[in-house]
Amino acid sequence: MRIELTVNGRHEAAEVEPRLLLVHLLRERLGLTGTNVGCDSTSCGACTVLLDGQSVKSCTVLAVQADGAEVTTIEGLSGAGGGLHPLQAAFQRHHALQCGYCTPGMVMAAVSLLAEHPHPTEEEVRRGLEGNLCRCTGYQGIVDAILEVARTTGGAER
Amino acid sequence: MIPAPFEYARPRTVEEAVSLLVHHGEGAKLLAGGHSLLPLMKLRVAAPSLLVDIGRLVDLRYVRDAGDHVAVGALVRHHDLETSPLLEREAPLLRYAAGFVGDPQVRHRGTIGGSLAHADPAADLPGVVVALEATMVVYGPRGERLIPARDFFRSTFESALAPDEVLVEVRVPKVGGRRWAFQKFNRRSIDWAIVGVAAVEADGGASVALVNMGPIPLRALETEAALRRGASQAEAAALADRGTEPSSDLNASAEYRRHLARVLVRRALEQVRR
Ligand SMILES: Cc1cc2nc3c(=O)[nH]c(=O)nc-3n(C[C@H](O)[C@H](O)[C@H](O)COP(=O)(O)OP(=O)(O)OC[C@H]3O[C@@H](n4cnc5c(N)ncnc54)[C@H](O)[C@@H]3O)c2cc1C
Ligand code: FES
Ligand code: FES
Numbered sequence: 001m002r003i004e005l006t007v008n009g010r011h012e013a014a015e016v017e018p019r020l021l022l023v024h025l026l027r028e029r030l031g032l033t034g035t036n037v038g039c040d041s042t043s044c045g046a047c048t049v050l051l052d053g054q055s056v057k058s059c060t061v062l063a064v065q066a067d068g069a070e071v072t073t074i075e076g077l078s079g080a081g082g083g084l085h086p087l088q089a090a091f092q093r094h095h096a097l098q099c100g101y102c103t104p105g106m107v108m109a110a111v112s113l114l115a116e117h118p119h120p121t122e123e124e125v126r127r128g129l130e131g132n133l134c135r136c137t138g139y140q141g142i143v144d145a146i147l148e149v150a151r152t153t154g155g156a157e158r
Numbered sequence: 159m160i161p162a163p164f165e166y167a168r169p170r171t172v173e174e175a176v177s178l179l180v181h182h183g184e185g186a187k188l189l190a191g192g193h194s195l196l197p198l199m200k201l202r203v204a205a206p207s208l209l210v211d212i213g214r215l216v217d218l219r220y221v222r223d224a225g226d227h228v229a230v231g232a233l234v235r236h237h238d239l240e241t242s243p244l245l246e247r248e249a250p251l252l253r254y255a256a257g258f259v260g261d262p263q264v265r266h267r268g269t270i271g272g273s274l275a276h277a278d279p280a281a282d283l284p285g286v287v288v289a290l291e292a293t294m295v296v297y298g299p300r301g302e303r304l305i306p307a308r309d310f311f312r313s314t315f316e317s318a319l320a321p322d323e324v325l326v327e328v329r330v331p332k333v334g335g336r337r338w339a340f341q342k343f344n345r346r347s348i349d350w351a352i353v354g355v356a357a358v359e360a361d362g363g364a365s366v367a368l369v370n371m372g373p374i375p376l377r378a379l380e381t382e383a384a385l386r387r388g389a390s391q392a393e394a395a396a397l398a399d400r401g402t403e404p405s406s407d408l409n410a411s412a413e414y415r416r417h418l419a420r421v422l423v424r425r426a427l428e429q430v431r432r
Pocket of ligand 3: 096097098099100101102103133134135136137
């Protein structure tokens with residue numbers, strides 16, 4: 001089946017089998033390997049991307065379900081100049097990653113969280129990350145990074 | 159993990175979806191948010207030969223004031239429920255409970271219709287619609303029929319829907335002024351309830367539904383009857399597991415579930431009837 005979608009602002013068209021998962025379209029067909037696969041069973045959040053602005057686990061979305069949609073991956077976050085997104089910079093400052101495997105999904109979940117709650121409490125940040133597991137950091141640095149971005153940018157920025 | 163191959167159709171209307179189900183027969187499955195079906199297909203526990211994707215039927219995505227009830231379209235996502243001001247006013251129990259389904263990513267995709275049709279005994283919303291005495295609107299080749307929530311759930315993963323019927327709407331009675339409670343016990347935040355309780359204040363007592371205390375959501379009938387007789391909350395809650403048939407699994411023994419039901423119902427009653 002032929003699908004068309006916008007990925008990180010670029011128009012893409014692809015001929016896909018209906019059973020192709022969105023994460024495989026992104027990684028294997030479009031070469032966007034920033035999005036990781038962790039559990040492959042909708043639990044860990046490593047594969048989180050934005051589908052029409054909202055966080056989803058791309059291991060549990062069919063590519064055909066994303067037909068006509070706008071998808072944003074970690075590669076699409078940096079501005080035109082290629083610099084880090086404020087959340088990426090804050091993750092770096094707060095040591096919000098160690099091995100980095102959860103990080104692309106964590107950052108995308110955070111983008112969606114701040115779009116919905118521009119001024120979250122710490123509790124709201126923690127609840128907003130319930131779908132993302134990190135085996136390394138203990139989460140505190142991640143929460144601090146997100147709270148700092150919410151304070152300094154009003155959160156709405158993407 | 160990759161699903162077995164299947165054909166894919168994207169009907170533009172409910173009528174078209176039904177006719178695809180009728181013509182294709184048992185191998186066809188509706189796809190809404192995909193957050194119960196796709197994990198099963200990836201494990202190859204489910205292998206439908208045709209997916210009928212109703213995910214884009216925006217006509218079924220509404221939360222609307224319909225006089226004595228709130229009409230919720232089957233394709234309303236958990237996140238839409240969670241953020242609906244109308245539900246906050248008229249059926250806050252449903253709005254609140256939706257916020258405890260899975261995690262934000264799951265709530266961005268999963269729908270109320272999929273959740274109810276899937277009839278998972280551990281799912282939250284089936285218990286909520288039973289407590290609220292909602293009515294399901296179902297559309298099929300023989301037209302439309304209404305099914306009260308208490309008759310909708312038949313067994314584990316089995317609802318009253320025929321294979322060629324689509325759940326189109328959930329009618330939720332307005333209970334805006336009444337007190338309510340939702341209690342969910344699990345070990346990890348994104349998990350299904352080990353036991354859950356949804357309760358709403360009702361004339362002379364409360365309507366109390368139990369999640370995961372049997373193959374379908376059950377009303378705690380003896381608790382409800384005790385409240386009507388004027389029993390204390392503690393006395394009524396002590397009867398909460400009467401008439402239930404909880405299972406034992408990796409998360410909990412049946413005996414532990416019975417204990418949880420009594421404790422969670424007491425907590426719920428304390429919130430419903432101060
Ligand atoms: C990680 C994870 C955690 C979760 N945690 C919870 C939780 O804590 N509590 C909870 O309650 N749920 C939980 N869920 C399940 C989630 O709520 C699902 O979204 C929901 O059960 C199914 O909705 P869906 O729209 O995704 O349905 P789908 O997966 O698309 O469909 C499910 C079934 O219903 C049928 N169906 C769908 N729509 C209709 C319709 N309108 N009419 C007739 N049949 C239909 C399909 O054919 C299929 O058999 C979780 C899921 C995941 C992946
Ligand atoms: S890889 Fe998708 S949730 Fe873990
Ligand atoms: S940094 Fe290693 S899993 Fe999060």
